[in-house]
Amino acid sequence: MASFSFSLFNIASLTAALRIMDLLSFARSTATAVITHHSRQAATRRRRRPSPQTLSRTTTAALRILLFFTLPLALTILPLIRASQLLRPAQKPHPSGHTILLTASPTTPTPTVLSLARALHAAGHAVILARTGPLPLLPTPARFSASIARHIRLASRPHGDDVDAAALYEHEILGAILRCRPALWIPCEAFGSAPSAFDAADALREDLQRGTGALRLRCGVVAPGGVVAGCVGDRAAFGEVVAGLRCGVAVAGAGAGAGAVVVRRRGEVHAVVHAGRREGKRVWVVEREGRAVLLDGGELNEVYERVARLDVSEERPWAMREVVEGEGYTAHVVVVSGGLRAFAVASAEAGGRRFLEATAPLHGSVLSFVEAFVAALPDDTCAPLAIDFTVQTRATETGTTSRIHPTRCSWDVLPISIPPFSTAMAELVEASYQALSSTPPPSSPPTNHSNGAPLSPKDIHTPPSSPTLKPVNRFITSSAALLPTPPSSPSRSRCSGSPRPSLRQHIPQDPSTAPQEHADSKHASTPADALLPQSLIGVHSLPHTVFAYVLLPLLALLPWPSRKGLVDVVQGWAVLAERMVLPGAWVEEVWERGDAGPWVWEWGVLKVGRG
Structure with a gap:
């Protein structure tokens, strides 16, 4: 029988060991x-x-030479990886899993497609990828992913030089849908707000969701629509929605409808420049019909010379806006059924993205703005969004102040396949499928065929899915607002260019509809599991x-x-x-x-x- 005894020698050895462990921990933390x-x-x-x-x-040449010498090693490793995937037990299909079709173009980033496919595969869905490859003979990297069950190669691209490229691309997508019979279609080529991809999605959305005629199937389209489509497709529309939030933030560079100044005389340009210099605004740009003239914050004589060369008059007005200089950030958001399910703020740097710490003051300011923006969207909104910001920091007497300027809203996915973004994308797909299953096929609007008289207002009903912005609470943040049209202008209400449909009609303008308190809003507080891990x-x-x-x-x-x-x-x-x-x-x-x-x-x- 073994006996144990504790002596002073053992206690001293234990103390020394503990001190050595403390030193190693200190060295590790210091390093x-x-x-x-x-x-x-x-x-x-x-x-x-x-x-x-x-x-x-x-x-780049040195890197290609290095990769050329590692080519035999890569060709040896790939069969081993493929063999291990075949020998690995197949994942059992989830009872509630669906077939999801992802389509991508050569310009779609591979990390974005892979992160979305891995998130859906982990949730039990069967993922099918239809993509046009960059090279005619070599497959795409996503073809070697274990998260994609089937691959389809498309011959046409969503855009091209000929006018029939978009129609041909839509025809190939429809053929892929008829072959695979998916429950949902996610056009990944629309990430980054590509206009041609949005046109293709809108052209097929109604026929796929109706499921009538020659299609004989119903397939949901996970793509922005309504107010969200207006925000991601047009910067001026995004500026109108942000202006309706009454939060003191103006979208920088959103055109004449979102904070720009319409000028019709050179004197108005000079007045705006001088007033802006007194407020610290140094750089302006004047735009008209695709032309842009930069008025930087250099010598005034140079600014005067550039203004003198402007062809500005009553018949040729220009839009003048401030160019906000600062550090760029992107807020990645996943909205599911009108609620914020994932949120992260990142700054682009060489080789990747660096996330902003949750304890940083800027993180809280951006989160407050995003909460107000998401709360203003319809209740059935399901979309991954990326909102670009420019943060301008200036020195003051008491320290520094930072001003947030939203610049762009796009439909995009953060290329990361870890919670909360992976779980949020799975919830988004499930919510989109539930909305498709619970929505009956749309019927044609009622008409009076007896006398051809128009319908009365009581016979016209607004569908529950009508894109209507909800009132939200107001929060205060500092921003550099652009100057209005100078009072000396003879016609301040006129705007250059043809009028465009405004999204302000969806924002409640009745003073009796007061914004609700922040604590009472159901989308005001972001859950803790919607933020990235602090590590x-x-x-x-x-x-x-x-x-x-x-x-x-x-x-x-x-x-x-x-x-x-x-x-x-x-x-x-x-x-x-x-x-x-x-x-x-x-x-x-x-x-x-x-x-x-x-x-x-x-x-x-x-x-x-x-x-």
């Missing part, structure tokens, strides 16, 4: 802090100072990270060795160490441990030919 500090410094400098084109071409720093592409932070600094250091170049090399390696070593801090946009085929095919084979 992590140093790596993170240098990584952020390198990322900020890379974002502000782009690399020369000559050096970039040299590095997640960003999403990146490993080859682009090596290209921007390792190869470029090394090639720049070789011809002209300097202390600054050496610091750039060290900080570049710190960026690589942060994105590779820190567990759970960074996510690769294409790589996934159980689905590595797309990454190996893209960077081991395709990049050798395309560069």
Whole structure:
């Protein structure tokens, strides 16, 4: 029988071991802090100072040579990955799973398609991808993904030089739908608000949802419609919706309908420039019929010379707006049944996106604006949105102040397949299918055939799905609003160009309809599970990270060795160490441990030919 005894020697050894563990933990935290500090410094400098084109071409050639030598290794790994996928037990179909058709064009980013397919596959859906490949003989990287059950190759593209390209593309999509019989169709080529893709989706939406005639099937279309389609398709319409929120934020660069100044004389241009300089607005742009003249904040004599060359008159008015300079951010949002289910704010940098911390003051301001914007949308809205912002920071007597300027709203998906975005996209698909199942086929409007008289107002009913904006609460934030039309203008109400349908009619204008309190709004508070984990720093592409932070600094250091170049090399390696070593801090946009085929095919084979 073994006996145990505790002596002073054992206690001293235990104390020493604990102290060694504390020292190791302190060293690890210190190294992590140093790596993170240098990584952020390198990322900020890379974002502000782009690399020369000559050096970039040299590095691209070196990267292609390196990939050429790794081509045999990639061709060896791909069959092994495919064999492991075939030997792996197949995922049992979920009882509530559906068949989802994804269509994509050559310009659709591969990470976006893969993240959406992986999220739907994890939720138990069968994903079918129909895509036009960039090369006629080589398959796309998504073909090697285990999350896609079937692949269909399309010959036509959604846009082209001939006028029949869009019609031919719609015909091929309809043929793919008839072959696969999916429950839902998601046009991924519309991500980024492509007008041609929206036209194709609108042309097929009514026939697919009606399910009558020669189609004999019903298929839902997950694409923006109504007010959301107006916001993502037109910047001026987005500006009108934001202006109706009464939140003190104006959309920058939204045209004459969203804060721009209509000028008809050179004196009005001078008045706007001088008034703007007193308020700190330095850069303006004057636009008319596709032409744009930049009035930067340099010498006034240069501004006067450019204004003198303007052909401005009563018959030729111009739209004048401020150019907001600042750091760009993008708020990625997933809206399901009118509620906010996923939210993240990211800033673009070399090789990826860096998420804004939830404790940052800017994160709270952007979240408040997004909550008000989502609360104004119809209750049945289901859409992934990306809202671009320009944040302008200025020094004040008491510190600094930041002003938020929304610039664009697009229909886009964050290329990341982890919660909450993966679960939110699965909920969005399920909500879209439930809405399709519960909606009866649309019937033709009633008409009076006896006497041909028009319908009376009591016979006209607004459908429940009519896109109507709801009243929302007001929140206050600082913004740099554009100046109105100068009072000296003889006709302030006139606008250049033809009138366009306004979305303000959907915003309640009755003063009796007061905004509800923030706490009473059902969409005011964002659930905690809609935010990203605090440990997640960003999403990146490993080859682009090596290209921007390792190869470029090394090639720049070789011809002209300097202390600054050496610091750039060290900080570049710190960026690589942060994105590779820190567990759970960074996510690769294409790589996934159980689905590595797309990454190996893209960077081991395709990049050798395309560069």
